[in-house]
Amino acid sequence: xxxxxxxxxxxxxxxxxxxxxxxxxxxxxxxxxxxxxxxxxxxxxxxxxxxxxxxxxxxxxxxxxxxxxxxxxxxxxxxxxxxxxxxxxxxxxxxxxxxxxxxxxxxxxxxxxxxxxxxxxxxxxxxxxxxxxxxxxxxxxxxxxxxxxxxxxxxxxxxxxxxxxxxxxxxxxxxxxxxxxxxxxxxxxxxxxxxxxxxxxxxxxxxxxxxxxxxxxxxxxxxxxxxxxxxxxxxxxxxxxxxxxxxxxxxxxxxxxxxxxxxxxxxxxxxxxxxxxxxxxxxxxxxxxxxxxxxxxxxxxxxxxxxxxxxxxxxxxxxxxxxxxxxxxxx
Amino acid sequence: xxxxxxxxxxxxxxxxxxxxxxxxxxxxxxxxxxxxxxxxxxxxxxxxxxxxxxxxxxxxxxxxxxxxxxxxxxxxxxxxxxxxxxxxxxxxxxxxxxxxxxxxxxxxxxxxxxxxxxxxxxxxxxxxxxxxxxxxxxxxxxxxxxxxxxxxxxxxxxxxxxxxxxxxxxxxxxxxxxxxxxxxxxxxxxxxxxxxxxxxxxxxxxxxxxxxxxxxxxxxxxxxxxxxxxxxxxxxxxxxxxxxxxxxxxxxxxxxxxxxxxxxxxxxxxxxxxxxxxxxxxxxxxxxxxxxxxxxxxxxxxxxxxxxxxxxxxxxxxxxxxxxxxxxxxx
Numbered sequence: 001x002x003x004x005x006x007x008x009x010x011x012x013x014x015x016x017x018x019x020x021x022x023x024x025x026x027x028x029x030x031x032x033x034x035x036x037x038x039x040x041x042x043x044x045x046x047x048x049x050x051x052x053x054x055x056x057x058x059x060x061x062x063x064x065x066x067x068x069x070x071x072x073x074x075x076x077x078x079x080x081x082x083x084x085x086x087x088x089x090x091x092x093x094x095x096x097x098x099x100x101x102x103x104x105x106x107x108x109x110x111x112x113x114x115x116x117x118x119x120x121x122x123x124x125x126x127x128x129x130x131x132x133x134x135x136x137x138x139x140x141x142x143x144x145x146x147x148x149x150x151x152x153x154x155x156x157x158x159x160x161x162x163x164x165x166x167x168x169x170x171x172x173x174x175x176x177x178x179x180x181x182x183x184x185x186x187x188x189x190x191x192x193x194x195x196x197x198x199x200x201x202x203x204x205x206x207x208x209x210x211x212x213x214x215x216x217x218x219x220x221x222x223x224x225x226x227x228x229x230x231x232x233x234x235x236x237x238x239x240x241x242x243x244x245x246x247x248x249x250x251x252x253x254x255x256x257x258x259x260x261x262x263x264x265x266x267x268x269x270x271x272x273x274x275x276x277x278x279x280x281x282x283x284x285x286x287x288x289x290x291x292x293x294x295x296x297x298x299x300x301x302x303x304x305x306x307x308x309x310x311x312x313x314x315x316x317x318x319x320x321x322x323x324x325x326x327x328x329x330x331x
Numbered sequence: 332x333x334x335x336x337x338x339x340x341x342x343x344x345x346x347x348x349x350x351x352x353x354x355x356x357x358x359x360x361x362x363x364x365x366x367x368x369x370x371x372x373x374x375x376x377x378x379x380x381x382x383x384x385x386x387x388x389x390x391x392x393x394x395x396x397x398x399x400x401x402x403x404x405x406x407x408x409x410x411x412x413x414x415x416x417x418x419x420x421x422x423x424x425x426x427x428x429x430x431x432x433x434x435x436x437x438x439x440x441x442x443x444x445x446x447x448x449x450x451x452x453x454x455x456x457x458x459x460x461x462x463x464x465x466x467x468x469x470x471x472x473x474x475x476x477x478x479x480x481x482x483x484x485x486x487x488x489x490x491x492x493x494x495x496x497x498x499x500x501x502x503x504x505x506x507x508x509x510x511x512x513x514x515x516x517x518x519x520x521x522x523x524x525x526x527x528x529x530x531x532x533x534x535x536x537x538x539x540x541x542x543x544x545x546x547x548x549x550x551x552x553x554x555x556x557x558x559x560x561x562x563x564x565x566x567x568x569x570x571x572x573x574x575x576x577x578x579x580x581x582x583x584x585x586x587x588x589x590x591x592x593x594x595x596x597x598x599x600x601x602x603x604x605x606x607x608x609x610x611x612x613x614x615x616x617x618x619x620x621x622x623x624x625x626x627x628x629x630x631x632x633x634x635x636x637x638x639x640x641x642x643x644x645x646x647x648x649x650x651x652x653x654x655x656x657x658x659x660x661x662x
Contacts, residue, residue, distance in 0.1 A: 117646065126656075
């Protein structure tokens with residue numbers, strides 16, 4: 001049941017999807033050993049996350065960081081209730097993912113023609129045709145499909161993307177019978193008014209589709225966009241452990257919204273994410289050792305809001321002196 | 332006039348107060364030359380900001396970074412409509428600030444006893460008595476007074492501060508006839524539900540006081556807290572150019588909310604901040620040369636959301652190859 005305002009969660013249940021193991025690790029220059037990836041996914045599996053994007057069944061030469069996709073997907077523990085998804089770019093990837101018993105195939109294309117060509121080296125129509133074949137294969141294998149639409153809230157090369165184009169692709173994939181659509185703010189161009197409008201339209205227009213919202217914090221609007229989407233009816237969100245994953249167009253700026261920051265804020269506000277925040281923070285705290293550098297996470301640096309600090313060592317002496325000054329003046 | 336939801340600004344006028352020149356620069360180890368400080372304030376004066384906290388009339392030995400308070404305050408250009416305020420800790424500071432023709436005295440104390448003793452070396456009652464004298468002096472000199480209450484949304488040592496304590500101090504300062512109160516989230520502990528509740532109570536309870544909200548982004552909730560406060564009726568906000576200013580309890584985490592990030596987001600959402608965003612970003616871009624290090628600002632790194640990037644140099648070739656593959660398959 002929804003509370004009266006978005007500021008008070010009132011126990012509203014939200015589903016959190018972890019993308020750090022795919023969207024985050026694929027950008028790391030240091031190869032994370034396969035056994036460490038498996039241990040990380042296993043740790044995340046027990047935190048109460050609804051879904052984990054474990055890896056990507058892309059060509060090992062294209063993304064060497066995730067060249068161990070099969071082993072990781074086959075060897076992780078499967079915790080009941082957690083959906084283990086993976087990115088799949090094409091038929092070959094779909095066959096590999098299905099062979100590895102992936103729970104859901106996450107397909108991707110961009111609603112921006114320029115971004116799709118630059119990134120996927122195909123026109124949007126070519127991508128759609130290729131993904132249509134993958135969807136048919138998944139349906140034969142009875143594996144659910146989610147489609148992640150990139151650049152829904154803007155393209156870094158084209159600028160704003162017409163909302164009719166976004167919804168036209170939502171309709172075409174709905175017609176193919178996919179289970180879910182992720183509306184992706186690929187480079188952090190989304191802002192709350194737009195998020196509220198697009199999310200509301202999507203949820204009202206396609207009530208049987210499961211919508212996920214995927215935001216980047218590139219311009220500091222990540223959490224506010226999550227809240228605007230919640231207010232518009234969204235209940236499922238992507239986020240990345242430690243805030244892993246950057247944006248090639250904004251070196252040094254934040255990438256994906258950070259899982260523990262989002263969960264921390266939503267829990268403060270009374271939303272039920274189902275996530276064990278301490279376990280999530282502990283997992284994020286182990287990332288720097290795996291990837292060889294600090295993570296953007298503010299919660300890893302600052303702790304939870306009620307993680308208190310000791311008073312200064314000389315606190316009692318300071319107070320005594322203050323009170324002594326006062327009584328001197330009074331005398 | 333308010334729009335129907337907080338997500339759409341509908342032209343609602345907000346007043347932005349720049350605190351980087353005080354709250355930011357006072358933490359910098361590198362002394363910013365006086366003429367550079369004056370040039371920075373002068374640049375900010377022409378951006379449409381409502382108020383600028385120019386400096387602090389603290390003891391020069393306590394805060395050497397701002398030891399040039401008088402010269403800066405006396406030599407800046409005074410743009411009509413902009414309020415030039417300064418932090419004033421005590422009677423001596425008030426006399427100096429009034430002599431330097433400061434438009435408004437910004438006094439500070441904490442609503443947390445532990446924080447006040449640790450930070451100001453006085454009990455809260457001692458601070459209140461001292462500030463009462465300053466307020467009387469300012470009233471004699473006909474200079475408006477704002478009181479910044481620290482730790483309204485939590486104390487890093489005590490944890491949550493009882494809201495009755497916060498409102499008791501608001502009432503006591505209102506009784507002394509101050510013009511404004513700033514509700515400060517000193518170490519980034521505020522979260523939106525709490526912000527909405529406290530802000531709403533303050534604005535309804537003391538309708539003639541001018542309330543300012545001062546947030547830190549320490550745990551990634553800065554902009555969301557601003558939006559929750561707007562929804563509760565707040566119209567004036569502190570922010571810091573470049574995101575200058577840290578938090579001693581969270582090394583490496585963000586400090587004050589970043590002026591250009593907040594203005595960028597609010598403008599995207601249709602709020603009227605009155606601020607020339609490009610001029611503000613330009614001023615933020617000159618900070619690293621002044622302070623000797625990068626600033627946290629995501630907008631400085633990533634640009635505005637519609638600052639587009641060129642397509643890859645070989646874009647046309649990529650598209651040609653894609654289309655050629657398609658016609659080969661068709662043939």
